Amino acid sequence: MTKTVSKGLARLAETDPGRSYQASTSPLYLWIDAHCEEIETLRYGKGWSWEKLVSAAIEDGISLENNPATWKKCRTSFTRIRALRKKRKLLAALPEAAAQRPKSTAPSRVPADWRPASVEEAYADRPLKENEPASEKVVSVADQTKTLRSDPEDKEETPEERAERLTNEIEQKLFAQNRARGPGFLTE
Numbered sequence: 001m002t003k004t005v006s007k008g009l010a011r012l013a014e015t016d017p018g019r020s021y022q023a024s025t026s027p028l029y030l031w032i033d034a035h036c037e038e039i040e041t042l043r044y045g046k047g048w049s050w051e052k053l054v055s056a057a058i059e060d061g062i063s064l065e066n067n068p069a070t071w072k073k074c075r076t077s078f079t080r081i082r083a084l085r086k087k088r089k090l091l092a093a094l095p096e097a098a099a100q101r102p103k104s105t106a107p108s109r110v111p112a113d114w115r116p117a118s119v120e121e122a123y124a125d126r127p128l129k130e131n132e133p134a135s136e137k138v139v140s141v142a143d144q145t146k147t148l149r150s151d152p153e154d155k156e157e158t159p160e161e162r163a164e165r166l167t168n169e170i171e172q173k174l175f176a177q178n179r180a181r182g183p184g185f186l187t188e
Helices: 007-015 027-034 036-045 050-059 068-093 117-122 159-181
Strands: none
Touching (some): 027 068, 036 050, 050 068
């Protein structure tokens, strides 16, 4: 099966080469990229300063000012270019399968009972424990009357009696507070 390209896209590809890599880059970056090996030998071999290298770029026709800001810009561009070249060289040396990283698996895609191999080896001699279904584990707090009592030795009082007793105690305390405030606050 042959792939068909629209006439408009074919005409556009013929007439417009697209945005080139060098159209948006600075002349200094392009100069460093073109002379990277020479700069490396002069910089690390002979110990040339960035000031001398920027003056060489100015001699080659690049419009720059020879000041510390330009030296810093030159240094960062050179470092970036060297790092990119080193990365490309390493990627070219790798086989195609090794160049692509395997995607990591999201935790939600891993089975619930999965464990790493090291854990499996450590627990190999132990018997497997079956997980209980969640419906068997659920216990309602309202079903257990012991949980409603604050004092474990108070076995005669039911929850209803306790609620009535606490309500009476609260009302008595509020009545005593209103009496202590003075006349006009006491209402029955």
